[in-house]
Amino acid sequence: MEQQIKKLTLKFILFLSVATLSFSCAAKKKSVSVIEKNDSQISKESNLDYSKPLTEKKRKNLLEKWLERKTKETGLEIVAKENLEKQTEIFAGLEQGFNAFVNEDFDYSIDLFEKSLIQLGTNFSEDKETVSRAYNSLGNSYYQKRYIAEALEVYQIAILLKSDFSEAYNNVGLMNFILRDYENAKIYFKKSIELKPGYRIAMLNLRVTDKILDKSLNLDSMELLKTDISKKELPSQIKFYNLILSIDSTYHFAYNNLAVCYFLDSEHEKAIENLETAIGIEPNFAEAYNNLGYINSAKENYPEAKKLFLKAISLKVGYKEAYNNLAYTYYKLGDLASAKAFWKAVLDYDPSDKDALDGLRSLRTTRKNTGRF
Helix, strand or coil: CCCCCCCEEEECCCCCCCCCCCCCCCCCCCCCCCCCCCHHHHHHHHCCCCCCCCCHHHHHHHHHHHHHHHHHHHCCCCCCCCCHHHHHHHHHHHHHHHHHHHCCCHHHHHHHHHHHHHHHCCCCCCCHHHHHHHHHHHHHHHHHCCCHHHHHHHHHHHHHHCCCCHHHHHHHHHHHHHCCCHHHHHHHHHHHHHHCCCCHHHHHHHHHHHHHHCCCCCCCEEEECCCCCCCCCHHHHHHHHHHHHHHCCCCHHHHHHHHHHHHHCCCHHHHHHHHHHHHHHCCCCHHHHHHHHHHHHHCCCHHHHHHHHHHHHHHCCCCHHHHHHHHHHHHHHCCHHHHHHHHHHHHHHCCCCHHHHHHHHHHHHHHHHHCCC
């Protein structure tokens, strides 16, 4: 009996939106170079304690450390409060930053916000509201570039300057959620709702976080062999992921999950479209390549499936699900030697892997029936 390809990866991960601001003045756009950083580097630089909600004193210290670090990085100096002409230029820079963010020029908005806020320093007593929203929008810009720790840092500064800033509390919750600190995320989502009753995004975030904490929603990667998602559940799951994407259209995990749901609901073209979108957002998304390979294999387009499984394997070391799928594809292409090699490679990782063992059994049956290798 032929082995069935399975292993469509259901990466059941939810990320939700940060609030955005609209400003009317047009921004002058230009190309700006932004240094790429990973989150581990940023975390070390920021000295931000993720372990528990911050006190006002710690937020003040955070602002001081942020200004100290950024002045060293940029060589910019804080402008004296008495320099009214320069202060006017600074607030004009903030306004341009808001517009750059609205226009989705995130590199430029980061450049504008950082330069303006560094030069402003702590000279904002008369306009804390605008400055607080500038730090929040800087956080949104960092978030769009996936600088999660940097975003979390400046969202906390936004809260320091505007203690009833419900959107910033939601955003801190979101960053904690992404960092998988669900207890802290819940605290901030609840505070956001307390400050702004009926705040839809924070309420949705809290509901999902509660599901994670009570174990009714699993955020770990799930392999689709005998999925827990029944045909009856699919419409609600599809609706759920579409809701997520209506809030944040940039998260590749949600597109992958939606594709899985569409495939299980026999909407194969929609599944392909969502997987291609996920890969477009994250070109190194191994699970999406594996899932797309699976769909091509189901369509008996084995040469294309082979390419996709090979790509998945190149992106994720020890990805035995893709190895199994690739072995089966070689089997269907008649390359029995390669099929055997890849199934044996799976067993090097996991000697008890049922799919690889079944695959090798099917090879022995083929050899017995055909006399091949």
